[in-house]
Amino acid sequence: MPRVTSISGRIADFTGGVSAFQVEARTVRALMRELEGRFPGLGDFVEDQMALAIDGEIFQDALGAEIGADSEIVLIPKIAGG
Amino acid sequence: MSDGNQGGVNLKVVGQRPIRPDGVDKVTGRAQFGADFHLPGMLTGRIKRSPHAHARVVSIDTRAAEKLPGVKAIVTSADFDAGAAGEVEAGESHAAMKEVAANCLAHGKVLYQGHAVAAVAATQPEIAAEALDLIEVTYEVLPHVIDVEAAMAADAPVLHDDMYTKGVTPKPGKASNVAAKHVMGRGDVAAAFKAAGVIVEGSYETAAVHQGYIEPHACVASWGADGQSTIWCSSQGQFLVRAMVAKILNMPLSDIKVIPAEIGGGFGGKTTVYLEPVALALSRKCGRPVKIVMSREEVFLASGPTSGAVMDVRLAATKDGKITGAEMTLKYQAGAFQGSPVNLGLMTAFACYDVESLALTGYDVVSNRPKVAAYRAPGAPMAAFAVESAIDDLALKLGMDPIDLRLLNAVRDGAKTVYGATVRCCALVETLEAIKASPHYQTPVGKGQARGVAAGFWFNVGGESSAAVHVDEDGGVTVVSSNPDIGGSRASMAMMAAERLGLPIERVRCTVADTTSIGYSGSTGGSRVTFATGMAVVEAAQKIVADLKRRAAQTWECDIAMVEWKDGVATCIDPAKDVKPLSMKAIAGKSAKTGGPIAAEVSLNAQGAAAGFGVHVCDLEIDPETGRTTVVRYTAAQDVGRAIHPAYVEGQLQGGAAQGIGWALNEEYVYGKSGLLENASFLDYRMPVASDLPMIDTILIETKPNPRHPFGAKGVGEVPIVPPLAAVSNAVSRIVGRRMTSLPMSPAKVLAEMAK
Numbered sequence: 019m020p021r022v023t024s025i026s027g028r029i030a031d032f033t034g035g036v037s038a039f040q041v042e043a044r045t046v047r048a049l050m051r052e053l054e055g056r057f058p059g060l061g062d063f064v065e066d067q068m069a070l071a072i073d074g075e076i077f078q079d080a081l082g083a084e085i086g087a088d089s090e091i092v093l094i095p096k097i098a099g100g
Numbered sequence: 101m102s103d104g105n106q107g108g109v110n111l112k113v114v115g116q117r118p119i120r121p122d123g124v125d126k127v128t129g130r131a132q133f134g135a136d137f138h139l140p141g142m143l144t145g146r147i148k149r150s151p152h153a154h155a156r157v158v159s160i161d162t163r164a165a166e167k168l169p170g171v172k173a174i175v176t177s178a179d180f181d182a183g184a185a186g187e188v189e190a191g192e193s194h195a196a197m198k199e200v201a202a203n204c205l206a207h208g209k210v211l212y213q214g215h216a217v218a219a220v221a222a223t224q225p226e227i228a229a230e231a232l233d234l235i236e237v238t239y240e241v242l243p244h245v246i247d248v249e250a251a252m253a254a255d256a257p258v259l260h261d262d263m264y265t266k267g268v269t270p271k272p273g274k275a276s277n278v279a280a281k282h283v284m285g286r287g288d289v290a291a292a293f294k295a296a297g298v299i300v301e302g303s304y305e306t307a308a309v310h311q312g313y314i315e316p317h318a319c320v321a322s323w324g325a326d327g328q329s330t331i332w333c334s335s336q337g338q339f340l341v342r343a344m345v346a347k348i349l350n351m352p353l354s355d356i357k358v359i360p361a362e363i364g365g366g367f368g369g370k371t372t373v374y375l376e377p378v379a380l381a382l383s384r385k386c387g388r389p390v391k392i393v394m395s396r397e398e399v400f401l402a403s404g405p406t407s408g409a410v411m412d413v414r415l416a417a418t419k420d421g422k423i424t425g426a427e428m429t430l431k432y433q434a435g436a437f438q439g440s441p442v443n444l445g446l447m448t449a450f451a452c453y454d455v456e457s458l459a460l461t462g463y464d465v466v467s468n469r470p471k472v473a474a475y476r477a478p479g480a481p482m483a484a485f486a487v488e489s490a491i492d493d494l495a496l497k498l499g500m501d502p503i504d505l506r507l508l509n510a511v512r513d514g515a516k517t518v519y520g521a522t523v524r525c526c527a528l529v530e531t532l533e534a535i536k537a538s539p540h541y542q543t544p545v546g547k548g549q550a551r552g553v554a555a556g557f558w559f560n561v562g563g564e565s566s567a568a569v570h571v572d573e574d575g576g577v578t579v580v581s582s583n584p585d586i587g588g589s590r591a592s593m594a595m596m597a598a599e600r601l602g603l604p605i606e607r608v609r610c611t612v613a614d615t616t617s618i619g620y621s622g623s624t625g626g627s628r629v630t631f632a633t634g635m636a637v638v639e640a641a642q643k644i645v646a647d648l649k650r651r652a653a654q655t656w657e658c659d660i661a662m663v664e665w666k667d668g669v670a671t672c673i674d675p676a677k678d679v680k681p682l683s684m685k686a687i688a689g690k691s692a693k694t695g696g697p698i699a700a701e702v703s704l705n706a707q708g709a710a711a712g713f714g715v716h717v718c719d720l721e722i723d724p725e726t727g728r729t730t731v732v733r734y735t736a737a738q739d740v741g742r743a744i745h746p747a748y749v750e751g752q753l754q755g756g757a758a759q760g761i762g763w764a765l766n767e768e769y770v771y772g773k774s775g776l777l778e779n780a781s782f783l784d785y786r787m788p789v790a791s792d793l794p795m796i797d798t799i800l801i802e803t804k805p806n807p808r809h810p811f812g813a814k815g816v817g818e819v820p821i822v823p824p825l826a827a828v829s830n831a832v833s834r835i836v837g838r839r840m841t842s843l844p845m846s847p848a849k850v851l852a853e854m855a856k
Contacts, residue, residue, distance in 0.1 A: 023520075025284040025447070025518065025519050025520060026267070026282065026284075026443070027266075027267030027268075027280070027281055027282050027283045027284075028266055028267050028280065028282075030267065030269050031266055031267065031269070031271070034269070035269045071519065071520030071521045071522075073522070074516065074520070074521055074522025074524075075521070075522065075524075075707075075708075076520075076521050076559075076707075076709075077707055078561070078562070078563060078705075078707070079563070079564070079705055080705065080707055083707075090520075092519065092520025094447070094519045094520055094521075095443045095444070095447070097444070097447075097559045097561050097626065098371075098474070098478075098561060098623075098625060098626045099368065099474065099476075099477065099478065099558070099559070099560075099561055099625045099626025099627055099628065099815075099818055100311075100367055100368020100369075100371070100474035100475050100476045100477060100478045100625055100626070100818060
């Protein structure tokens, strides 16, 4: 199953301190749904304010991106710049 | 989504150095910047600003000002939508609209000197100025706090009663100036330090510095009788301005048209709004267009600098120089509202190095300063200053060449970053080797001089972009970009279109469209435009080529597969057809007969941006009597993927180096005990000018093009401001004879250190 971790401490505000967990999702859209279902507010927060590293590649605002059965997903702050 | 790098072979336009399309207008003064626009009946807007660092606004009495002849409108935060909420993607992060609105016009409290409290529109500038004096604001002055560590103290005056530190479990029971705590890391840091052969550590600080764009913020706003409003302004994103103004004034996006002016520099500082919602609120009140232009003093007082920072770093290494672990704490000023780029500081701090164990902690801290705005590689230069100084200490301790030490620890493809990405198409090693082999590094350091080396990293991003390509009836082409041109994007967009269409660059023009004339785009920032908007341009050009081939096939009555497009000409390769090739001009001239106008627009969300790496080397000398530092030689090398227009890329490296040198040596916000800024002018805020610096030599490393971009481009605009702080300080430290840990290294500070 895909495994989710985060480099942002903000996630703990939603998860009650849980920093790593497994998910069923196979797309980013499904992941958001699952996060929201398990930790109310987290799915919306991640969708609006965070990016994902899926197996090492960064995705921003890419709800259609696929997630592999054993993917490593890291929640990271959305990156913009100056 | 584009994929497949075209490669560097056979490129005819990409990689060349055509004359910049905006050059003549800029050097002759014809270019229309934000302050240059005029409308009939236009009023002058001025802003009433707080004289206090921190105060409660007890009352604002505008009655006397309203009676002044010539005054047409006055607004306060009461004229904004009290329910402004949600977030808009801005510079270094999402901007909370409630706070953007409160920064444009204070609501309840003023949080820094210069914080806007009211605005007036009048028929003459002098009347507007007089009206400001007639607006009576009653303040209850509150204790203030300026510096980041003082703001974190338990007894510090608290700016926001409803701000509780995020990222801390359980949620704190008391409001604080620490907006958020961020923690990231990996591995076993304690074990790394226990097993270390060498440990270095240090504490560092950097001052808040301003982006220093030459053009102050300026806009004209006009409320239409039909509810349709227009804003002309200088910004890094016309769509961002539209989104923020719509939220603050509670308007539909379609009721606002934003027309981008030429921009005189932004560097991240124009990825938010200060004036536009105020000017439009004034215009809405009086029905006349309103222009507001900031003075330079207002730019310093009330527009975002970047964070000052306090940092602690500790490295563990083996005796042969392999860094095995690191600890780092970053405390970044956010200014009056939360949102410093400390997260990005944590993510970038060790991005150049393959370090197994990391423990990184960051604090986002508010204080009575103007809200920070993005500044070129937000958050990265300060963190790099600390890390690259510590690595210099490590090299000294081990007696190693500073480049060899960095080569030993440099990230390579496949390495895992602390933020979860895997390093790919990375040319840091080649960049370090290029500096090592450069004439500069191969030349012995001059007598009385010293040399410093440092590396730097920036992510670069993609994101949403739109572009259109229109073929004119005579075969010329117009590219319509969705991004204000800050770093030469009109040239690079035109070049990429010309390359794909097979046209000479002289036949392709690029323009920047307003919000009603092209699809949505993210801002010009994050080193994203050549990558993301360039991808949209190339895909639109590809659609044009497909259409041209279809029209040629229709003309020749042959299968489209029998049409080849090369060098701007369609050729029929069907041996059964005896037809002459058709040029772009020939096809375009008869477009009405083959389906109508030839045009294509593409909107996309570009993924696959590749990070960039830079390595700088700096030689300098110090006048022992005055403490003045003079940079005598400077070389910047950078992993750029592929340079679309190498002269512009070199300019980015030179500009970033110049700004970073200023950050290292002179620039800082200086506050007095009363919390007021003491150097809000270019006379006292010392930025380097051309005569202060030598020619910045550049080396472009193009060995690892980004395979996710049609021509291999990586972002280039932000990396070059990351290494200079440490490159300069490492050299200064050599001469001074002790580690320089505090920026700027002003003459007074250098003299004091030399006297120790």
